[in-house]
Amino acid sequence: MPRYIALKLGRAVFVVWAAFTVAFVLLFVLPADPVDLLFDPAELNSVPPEVKEQMAANYGFNEPVIVQYLDRLGHALILDFGNSVQSGQPVLRxxxxxxxxxxxxxxxxLVLAVLIAFGVALAATSTRRVWLRNLIEALPSGAVSVPVFLSGILMLQVFSFRLGWFPSFGDGGFRSLVLPLITLAIPVSGxxxxxxxxxxxxxxxxGYVTTSWAKGSTRAGIVIRDVFRNASLPALTIAxxxxGNLIAGSVITETVFARKGIGRLTQTAINTLDVPLVAGIVVLVAATFALINLIVDLIYPVLDPRLRATLAAGGSR
Amino acid sequence: MTDTVAAATEVTSATDAQEPLLAISGLAIDYRTGRRRWNPAVRGVSLRVEPGEFVSLVGESGSGKTTLVQGALGLLPAAARIRGGSIAYSGVDVTGWNDKRMALVRGNYVGFIPQDPNTSLNPVKRIGVQVIEAVRLNRPKADYREAALESLRTAGLHDAERVFHQYPHELSGGMKQRALIAIALAGRPKIIVADEPTSALDVTVQKRILDHLVGLRAELGIGILLVTHDLGVALDRSDRILVMQRGEIVEEGPVARLSAVPTAEYTKRLLDAAPGRHTGRLAPPTAGDTPSVLTARALTKTYQLRGRQELRALDAADLVLRRGTTHAIVGESGAGKSTLAGILAGFTTADGGSVQVGGREVIGLRRKELREVRRDLQFVFQNPYTSLDPRFTVARLIAEPLHAFRVAGDRKDRVRELLAAVSLDEEFLHRLPFQLSGGQRQRVAIARALALNPEILVLDEAVSALDVSVQAQILRLLVDLQARLGLSYVFVTHDLGVVRLIADDVTVMKDGAVIETGPVERVFHSPGHDYTRQLLDSIPGVR
Structure with a gap:
């Protein structure tokens, strides 16, 4: 068991480190001159060389790449990603x-997506009509194929502008959450x-379902007591x-609904070429992603006794 | 709901009357094969199980026996329908009952033991919980835990307390099947229906489980309906046997009558095919002084398990195959017989020991040299359903080794010749594997193995997946081919009945080690080891 935990933890750390390194290479090493990125392209030519020098020294761009890398890595370890170029605010903040x-x-x-998914699965399994079953089974692929920006705008049109049920943008309260939530949940539920x-x-x-039938279980009892848990286990990993998709999807959702959030922040940071901010976001989002998958991996043995047994035998997966 | 409960009580209380526990009459079940097209699977079958009676329903795959049982339990798949006839439990007609009403009959009145214990228990629930469910659904007033433990004990699990807290993966196949028997017994049913309850188990375990069922009948006075493909199993224990073929009962009668004077042609064929009933060989044994073509010495193989554990799959195993003879390797699952066969064929590398084929050392050969050895030594796999590429035609399948070894000459002629050798018509040349029956597939696999004129065939459970009558035909074919081509066989099997039919020598294995080896005559008549004796006692249909 300790080996399993160590392994999964190691993987999570690796993911975050890899995200950091890739972001570093893309943002600080590959551009011809990272200093140029710090200025508005329109004003770039009017910036005096001394100022550029000064900025390069401030950001440590005149050091060798490896020193820069280690320096940034060291700071990242204590969650210091520098300051945002635009606002001057610390990135972490x-x-x-x-x-x-x-x-x-x-x-x-995610919760809504999982609920929708279970709803679809239960509806599809409980119906005995073939055409209805086929129709329900076609829903998920339909849900995936509608792009978020389209469904978001459609929802705004109908529920916000026509019916006026929910606000079209903003961060205030539960009501403003409803539309972005549904927009984001539907493709993910697919x-x-x-x-x-x-x-x-x-x-x-x-086979064990047949055994349950033979015990005298009813269909509902079998679905709840037997099928549910066994069928949901693999879905946990997917969830x-x-x-990751959700975070990516939030970039569009938050833009469409003009909500505050990582998505909007990323979008603005990229638009304004705020390099330290982009790097910080990449690492922090990667960390969140790694953490959530780590939790899923650690929950798994709790739910599946077979995996627990393999781990107890002293091996890894 | 009240009507449902009344119906259930009706069934449970009606047992005092002298009605049969289960009476099926004129039952006809169809399967949907297309829009408004139905294919009959069961055609007008009648069947009766009296209190305390052990009835066996025997038939080969596709005979409709499982469909019949599903129909009796109200568990038919959605694509099936009951066209006619009736099902009655203790005189109460349950035909056409809906799921809810049938749920009160299942478990409560009729217990069911499924086919494969390895998949029939919920893997994420402890055994105790699963037995308790069965108690709770059928005896709401009982002390669940006590009743479940008692049920486990009745099923022959003496260590019921421990098993209660274990998960299915922690139990052996036999123990799982006992847990399933406990589940079937938990509702105190009047009749137990068992669908091939032991076909997934080793012979010695099979014998113990079946003996236990017989004991339960005497102890609890329940009726048992055993569904099996193995006539030997049915002959050993039943009061009455029904033989089913293509959806119909072709013969019915008490065991003694049926085995002595079978009336139906099909029953005679089944009796002839049952390996356990034969005491002689299909062909006379070969004289004892033929030279050896394959000699294995002190073969050892250890598998590294998860963690630091090791599994000794093969422990200093020896084997000598004499020219033109059949050497059978027998043992139960985990005995190391497939590992041994794999090493002989060069599929598995041994940790130590030597294999000599025609005086040439095989162990440690490089890939290229091993290829040359394979000309002389071919392999036939257990499952003809997976060992043939589904996209290859029969002609291409058989020609494959010819292409692989760039054999010169007219390949088409050679393929026809090989097809004829395994008694298949030329019309099979362009068929795909899914258009063939199990027996035909195995014939194709044998033809493919013979393509390079090998001297030795290694057959790993080559007839185990086949119906008995098909199995008998394949064995006949193998014996004929041996006589005609002078082949030598290494024949891996778990079935000692088959060994007696075709083998000259036999090696008995257990836990990776060779227990006993020698001529079949000697080993079968005066076994030198307790385990061999135990295996011999377990052969169904010899009592």
Missing amino acids: AVVDVLPSTLVLAAAA PIAQLLVRNFTTELHS GITF
């Missing part, structure tokens, strides 16, 4: 300010639902990985 808002959106969207529908069907035809 800028990210932490908006992170909760995105996390709430992403977490709520793959989870697809996996669940398939798992439910396979599990419903497995964890999907969290």
